[in-house]
Amino acid sequence: MVQAKDKKTTKNIINKIGLPTLIIGTFWIILLIMGGALGISIKTLVSDTIKRAGMNGILVLAMVPSIQSGTGPNFALPVGIVCGLFAIVWSIEFGFTGWSWLFVAIILAIIFAVIVGYFYGRLLNAVKGSEMTIATYTGFSIVAFMCLPWLMIPFKSTNMGWFMGTGLRETIQLDAIGGQHILSKFLSFSLFGEDGLITIGGESGIIIPTGMLLIFFLCCFIVWVYFRSKSGIAISAGGSNPMFAQSSGINIDRCRIKANILSTVMGAIGIIVYSQGYGYTQLYTAPLMMAFPAVAAVLIGGATASRARVSHVIIGVIIYQGLFTTALPVANQMFEGTDLSEILRMVIQNGIILYALTQVKGGDK
Amino acid sequence: MSDNLLSLKHVSKEYSGNKVLKDINIELKKGEIHALIGENGAGKSTLMNILFGMPVIHTTGGYEGTIEIEGKEANIKSPHDAMANGIGMVHQEFMLIPGFTIAENIKLNREITKANPLSSIFGKRLRTLDVKKMNEDARKALDTLDMNIDEFLPVAGLPVGHMQFIEIAREIDKTGLKILVFDEPTAVLTEAEAKNLLKAIKKLSQQGIGIIFISHRLDEIIDVADRVTVLRDGEHVVTKDVKDTNKYEIAQLMVGRKIEIEREEGINKNIVDETILKLNDFVVAMPGERVKGIDLEVKKGEILGIGGLAGQGKLGIANGLMGIFPAKGEVEFKGEKLPLNNPKAAIKSGLAFVSEDRKGIGLLLDVAIEDNITFSAMQINDDFLNFIGPIKLKDSAKIRNHANKMIKDLDIRCTSSMQEVGRLSGGNQQKVCLARALTLNPTLLLVSEPTRGIDIGAKKLVIDLLKQLNNEYGMTIIMTSSELAELRSICDRIAIVCEGKIEGILPPDAPDAQFGLMMSGSSNSEGSDA
Numbered sequence: 001m002v003q004a005k006d007k008k009t010t011k012n013i014i015n016k017i018g019l020p021t022l023i024i025g026t027f028w029i030i031l032l033i034m035g036g037a038l039g040i041s042i043k044t045l046v047s048d049t050i051k052r053a054g055m056n057g058i059l060v061l062a063m064v065p066s067i068q069s070g071t072g073p074n075f076a077l078p079v080g081i082v083c084g085l086f087a088i089v090w091s092i093e094f095g096f097t098g099w100s101w102l103f104v105a106i107i108l109a110i111i112f113a114v115i116v117g118y119f120y121g122r123l124l125n126a127v128k129g130s131e132m133t134i135a136t137y138t139g140f141s142i143v144a145f146m147c148l149p150w151l152m153i154p155f156k157s158t159n160m161g162w163f164m165g166t167g168l169r170e171t172i173q174l175d176a177i178g179g180q181h182i183l184s185k186f187l188s189f190s191l192f193g194e195d196g197l198i199t200i201g202g203e204s205g206i207i208i209p210t211g212m213l214l215i216f217f218l219c220c221f222i223v224w225v226y227f228r229s230k231s232g233i234a235i236s237a238g239g240s241n242p243m244f245a246q247s248s249g250i251n252i253d254r255c256r257i258k259a260n261i262l263s264t265v266m267g268a269i270g271i272i273v274y275s276q277g278y279g280y281t282q283l284y285t286a287p288l289m290m291a292f293p294a295v296a297a298v299l300i301g302g303a304t305a306s307r308a309r310v311s312h313v314i315i316g317v318i319i320y321q322g323l324f325t326t327a328l329p330v331a332n333q334m335f336e337g338t339d340l341s342e343i344l345r346m347v348i349q350n351g352i353i354l355y356a357l358t359q360v361k362g363g364d365k
Numbered sequence: 366m367s368d369n370l371l372s373l374k375h376v377s378k379e380y381s382g383n384k385v386l387k388d389i390n391i392e393l394k395k396g397e398i399h400a401l402i403g404e405n406g407a408g409k410s411t412l413m414n415i416l417f418g419m420p421v422i423h424t425t426g427g428y429e430g431t432i433e434i435e436g437k438e439a440n441i442k443s444p445h446d447a448m449a450n451g452i453g454m455v456h457q458e459f460m461l462i463p464g465f466t467i468a469e470n471i472k473l474n475r476e477i478t479k480a481n482p483l484s485s486i487f488g489k490r491l492r493t494l495d496v497k498k499m500n501e502d503a504r505k506a507l508d509t510l511d512m513n514i515d516e517f518l519p520v521a522g523l524p525v526g527h528m529q530f531i532e533i534a535r536e537i538d539k540t541g542l543k544i545l546v547f548d549e550p551t552a553v554l555t556e557a558e559a560k561n562l563l564k565a566i567k568k569l570s571q572q573g574i575g576i577i578f579i580s581h582r583l584d585e586i587i588d589v590a591d592r593v594t595v596l597r598d599g600e601h602v603v604t605k606d607v608k609d610t611n612k613y614e615i616a617q618l619m620v621g622r623k624i625e626i627e628r629e630e631g632i633n634k635n636i637v638d639e640t641i642l643k644l645n646d647f648v649v650a651m652p653g654e655r656v657k658g659i660d661l662e663v664k665k666g667e668i669l670g671i672g673g674l675a676g677q678g679k680l681g682i683a684n685g686l687m688g689i690f691p692a693k694g695e696v697e698f699k700g701e702k703l704p705l706n707n708p709k710a711a712i713k714s715g716l717a718f719v720s721e722d723r724k725g726i727g728l729l730l731d732v733a734i735e736d737n738i739t740f741s742a743m744q745i746n747d748d749f750l751n752f753i754g755p756i757k758l759k760d761s762a763k764i765r766n767h768a769n770k771m772i773k774d775l776d777i778r779c780t781s782s783m784q785e786v787g788r789l790s791g792g793n794q795q796k797v798c799l800a801r802a803l804t805l806n807p808t809l810l811l812v813s814e815p816t817r818g819i820d821i822g823a824k825k826l827v828i829d830l831l832k833q834l835n836n837e838y839g840m841t842i843i844m845t846s847s848e849l850a851e852l853r854s855i856c857d858r859i860a861i862v863c864e865g866k867i868e869g870i871l872p873p874d875a876p877d878a879q880f881g882l883m884m885s886g887s888s889n890s891e892g893s894d895a
Contacts, residue, residue, distance in 0.1 A: 228759050229756055229757055229759070230743060230744065234744055236732075237729055237740060240729050240731060240732065241726070243689075244726050244728065246708060246726075247720065248708065248740060248741040249688075249710075249711075249741075249744065249745055250744055307731070
């Protein structure tokens with residue numbers, strides 16, 4: 001990525017970008033070059049990276065409010081995700097399709113997430129000091145708990161049920177209701193395709209899922225603006241120095257609840273955007289581990305467990321998703337028949353989380 | 366050879382160029398009770414740290430001078446060496462394990478053990494405790510102190526006075542104890558308990574143990590000590606026989622500064638006979654600085670100083686008013702009742718606070734200067750905001766203008782208003798704290814320890830600024846400080862707090878001795894008749 005031209009500034013640049021970001025970013029570039037050398041289409045790799053970054057972006061963005069409020073990365077992201085899934089399912093059940101399905105799902109998701117996020121925030125206020133552990137298990141618990149409603153609520157829509165018996169399928173195909181790629185395809189175009197430099201709606205070359213990226217950047221903008229508002233500034237201050245905020249008359253508990261509502265809402269909207277990009281909605285235990293890639297992404301982007309910015313989200317999600325979309329084909333090419341890329345993914349994902357958590361105290365960032 | 370049990374010869378110590386102890390000479394005889402007295406920061410604890418070989422001394426370059434024990438030079442490099450040399454200490458905070466019995470606490474890490482089959486295989490660490498012998502030893506130590514409490518009781522739930530005695534028992538149980546240091550032993554005791562303790566101390570000294578008694582209660586010193594050494598600003602002022610002196614003189618020696626106190630009378634002083642703040646039976650539960658019911662009136666336009674020794678509660682007053690620590694009582698501000706335990710209401714009503722804990726609650730260290738300065742005003746008064754419908758966004762231009770003005774007015778040395786506060790020097794950080802308080806346009810400014818941890822040049826600037834605010838803008842200021850000289854240089858009246866109560870209010874030019882007596886809490890017993 002950035003190569004220091006002046007030796008004196010090398011250290012400054014490393015400090016500014018952050019060592020993990022630099023190492024993993026460089027690793028990604030190396031993989032890309034290797035991929036090119038092995039004859040894998042770089043266009044496809046870049047295209048996949050953009051797609052996956054767009055799908056995961058809002059889930060990663062959900063980390064910013066919770067980190068800023070001092071409750072640490074939102075390991076309870078599945079709480080928001082489950083709200084989003086619940087909204088998707090109801091929107092299908094009500095018979096909405098296409099754009100109306102999307103809007104109803106998002107509106108329902110926001111409603112569910114605000115209510116659930118409020119109680120989740122209350123929970124975090126009751127367990128100050130061990131938020132991250134509690135959050136992780138809250139996430140696990142809610143995913144397990146929701147397996148019951150998925151099975152037991154008597155949904156009628158044939159798009160979601162098993163062919164026999166009751167309950168929802170594990171994977172719901174969204175093409176049946178016209179939800180597949182609905183955002184990704186919106187205003188999409190391709191670069192350097194077979195039909196020229198820019199092709200509207202092109203299918204080859206580097207495909208830009210405009211609609212999906214727009215909604216991601218819109219969410220980024222909302223969060224960015226929010227943290228420049230009176231309320232957002234109070235949240236950041238409370239996260240950075242609770243005693244300071246308290247002495248200025250700020251109700252920290254309320255700030256933390258607000259931040260976690262926002263985080264949960266982002267998680268809920270995030271999974272809707274993710275699902276349409278993926279083409280399927282996965283229920284039951286699918287969201288169980290979804291918090292970890294999101295946490296890892298924001299940390300790779302340069303956030304710490306106590307400070308995060310929107311820029312960290314954008315950088316992080318691109319590098320993290322880029323690394324894994326690239327690593328898979330490259331590793332498959334080099335070591336045929338192994339599952340090396342998945343192992344690599346786990347090592348990097350959990351390694352970076354571990355690294356960041358050790359930096360919570362004593363780090364100078 | 367002299368009969369000196371312990372002699373400190375020409376002991377000096379500096380922390381990174383800052384001399385905190387200068388050429389101290391103290392001699393302790395067998396069976397003598399030697400009192401050590403001085404204000405906070407006079408060097409008492411540094412001296413004791415040297416005597417105990419605390420790591421903090423040796424990691425900062427050691428000390429100069431020699432320590433002799435029974436005429437032989439002792440090289441004390443660690444607390445372990447100190448113990449081996451027969452030096453024991455009774456701490457102000459008890460170091461006892463609540464769940465263990467009294468005997469177990471007394472014998473902790475010096476347990477008497479006997480062999481068992483496991484220990485013969487796996488070594489000494491697994492030997493069984495000889496509870497009977499331990500209890501006997503503990504009994505003996507307790508008997509020396511006339512304590513008729515059962516040694517097999519657990520420590521948890523015992524009254525504070527008893528815990529103190531167990532600490533002492535632990536020290537005297539150590540074989541070869543020659544010197545015992547008491548660090549403000551009576552600070553946490555009731556009067557009756559303190560009396561018992563003093564009796565026990567006398568008894569120990571009769572057995573030939575040399576005792577160093579650190580206290581700021583003058584009456585106790587007069588009562589129990591044979592000789593007294595006064596430290597001031599790291600200097601050895603004097604060592605006197607107690608029978609040749611009185612508490613009035615000791616107080617004067619403790620407080621008196623060689624440096625003349627500069628004090629120019631405010632020209633535009635405009636103190637109106639109007640009470641702006643009135644405290645009635647004000648209680649604050651601030652840990653370590655408890656306020657136990659004070660009545661105080663502050664006049665409009667004055668600078669009221671609050672002084673006193675550390676831990677007596679002077680810091681609690683401002684913190685309680687601002688709602689940072691739980692408070693109760695009646696507070697009237699500008700003729701209206703001030704709601705307590707509500708920082709927002711306190712700030713809204715016109716109070717502003719510069720905390721003594723600059724880094725802890727005064728600043729957001731990883732945030733820009735400008736955001737620090739404007740934070741409270743933005744949150745409380747909705748200043749520095751752009752209103753776009755229901756959304757309140759920060760007005761960066763206005764913030765920058767204001768911050769730049771403050772930086773210029775208060776002479777904050779920084780690269781720009783966007784610099785992180787954590788990178789500024791202590792003095793400049795303090796000015797940022799002041800700027801934040803001033804941005805609130807307060808009627809009453811509370812300043813706690815405004816010069817703590819900042820260099821002399823910056824100190825003068827901060828003090829001058831406070832003076833200027835008071836003289837030119839008529840701002841009422843309550844300044845809390847451990848540095849009496851500082852208070853006396855700018856305050857119109859100085860309230861001395863002792864043991865959570867106002868001991869008295871003095872004019873700044875009152876004699877040293879009076880300040881000293883009040884700080885030691887012994888002003889009203891016999892008055893200043895001496």
